[in-house]
Amino acid sequence: MILVTGASGNVGAVVARELRAVGADVRLGARSPALDAADEVEFDFTDPGTWAGAFDGVTSMFLVRPPAIGNVSRDLLPAVAAARDAGVEHVVFLSLQGAEKNKVVPHATVEAWLRASGLTWTFVRASFFHQNLSTTHVSDVRDRDEILVPAGKGATAFVDAEDVGAVAAAALLDPARHRDRAWTVTGPRALTYGQVAEILTAELGRPIRYPRPGALRYVRHARRTLGMPWGMVAVTTAIYTTARLGLAAGLTDDVRTVLGREPIDFTAFAHRERDAWNPNRTAPQTGGSRATGTDDPEDTP
Numbered sequence: 001m002i003l004v005t006g007a008s009g010n011v012g013a014v015v016a017r018e019l020r021a022v023g024a025d026v027r028l029g030a031r032s033p034a035l036d037a038a039d040e041v042e043f044d045f046t047d048p049g050t051w052a053g054a055f056d057g058v059t060s061m062f063l064v065r066p067p068a069i070g071n072v073s074r075d076l077l078p079a080v081a082a083a084r085d086a087g088v089e090h091v092v093f094l095s096l097q098g099a100e101k102n103k104v105v106p107h108a109t110v111e112a113w114l115r116a117s118g119l120t121w122t123f124v125r126a127s128f129f130h131q132n133l134s135t136t137h138v139s140d141v142r143d144r145d146e147i148l149v150p151a152g153k154g155a156t157a158f159v160d161a162e163d164v165g166a167v168a169a170a171a172l173l174d175p176a177r178h179r180d181r182a183w184t185v186t187g188p189r190a191l192t193y194g195q196v197a198e199i200l201t202a203e204l205g206r207p208i209r210y211p212r213p214g215a216l217r218y219v220r221h222a223r224r225t226l227g228m229p230w231g232m233v234a235v236t237t238a239i240y241t242t243a244r245l246g247l248a249a250g251l252t253d254d255v256r257t258v259l260g261r262e263p264i265d266f267t268a269f270a271h272r273e274r275d276a277w278n279p280n281r282t283a284p285q286t287g288g289s290r291a292t293g294t295d296d297p298e299d300t301p
Contacts, residue, residue: 001057002172003088005029005043006064010131011094014165015062015172024173029054045069045079055086060172063093065106070231072106077113090120090175092168097127097157097184097250122171123182126164127157128239128248130187130269133196134276136236139226141200142277146209147193150218150237152244155190157251160264163187167258183254187263190249196266203270204277215241 002019006012007028019026029043043054045066061083069075080091091114099107114121133141140148164185171178191199197210213221215237222228222236242248255263 001025001027001059003027003029003043003054003058003061003083005045005062006066006094009064010129010135010161011126011165011168012062012064014162015169018166018169019172022173027054027058045076048078048082051079051082052086055083055088058083058086058088060090060092060175061088062168062172063091063110065094065110067232070106072109073113077110080110080113080119081117084117084119088119090122090172090179092122092124092171092178094164094168095123095125095182097125097186097248099123099125100182120175120179122168122175122178122180124164124168124171125182125184127159127184127186127250128243129164130158130160130264130266130273133200134273136226138276141208142279145207146211147197147200148211148213148218148221149193149240150213150215150244151193151240152212153192153194154243154246155192155195155249156243157186157190157249158196158266159185159187159255160269163255163259163263167255170258183258184250184252185254185263186251187255188251188265190251191266199267199270200277203267203274 002024004012004016004019004026007016007030016026016028026039028040030040031042031044033040033042041054043050046069063080065072065076083091093110093114095107095111096105099105099111102108111123114123133147137147137149140146167183167185171183193210194212197208200208218240219233219237222233223230228236239248255261
């Protein structure tokens, strides 16, 4: 049995779909399970009363840190320890690119704990999701024809959540092959936001601007226009500053190695998701309405 947390998030939904497609025995952890979903079970990282039922019979687990959980030592790792004690043997953790070098991010704490836990593990370290442009920043492109992030001229190694989820599913289906390995999953090329704006301009048939705002302008915009909470504003500002400094452009061949195919390019993503930026359509924000936590694409560099 495989337990998938964050199954309504960008990556978790792909993981669940990939596992179901090959007939794997899957259980989805959700804070409020749907009454008609036989494969969903109540689960909350911060509610020990939900752990026993979620972990019963589970041998592998896809672990996503809910964005609302900042103190992982207090609010997430006790649940993972309980999973180990209940018989879970392998954990595939959705981490982020560079977590091994950045001890400040909560993902680094989770990685360190898993290394010492006695569990086998796979870290799927994702670069910055394509999907951030069709979710978090969708209204900027759709309604204002611009991308307003403080990344300067720095390039970013974008990745598609489809690729991230497929790599995670592969690790869940074959723990022996992926035992105690870290995969850093990126797309095929690093792009500046100026290049992203050019791709969107070509795809949408209207000019999309990238005015290269500074951090202060972005903070005001994120709070007043996008309605981000202060914590998310701080994290995203730091991430885009990393890109501005040229530290977010690293590429790997890990998608090709694991999946045996090319990673999805941003141009293909933009074509696939072009309706999200249609001014006549209100695109829903992706994320977990019922799952224990969504993937946190804005925590990836």
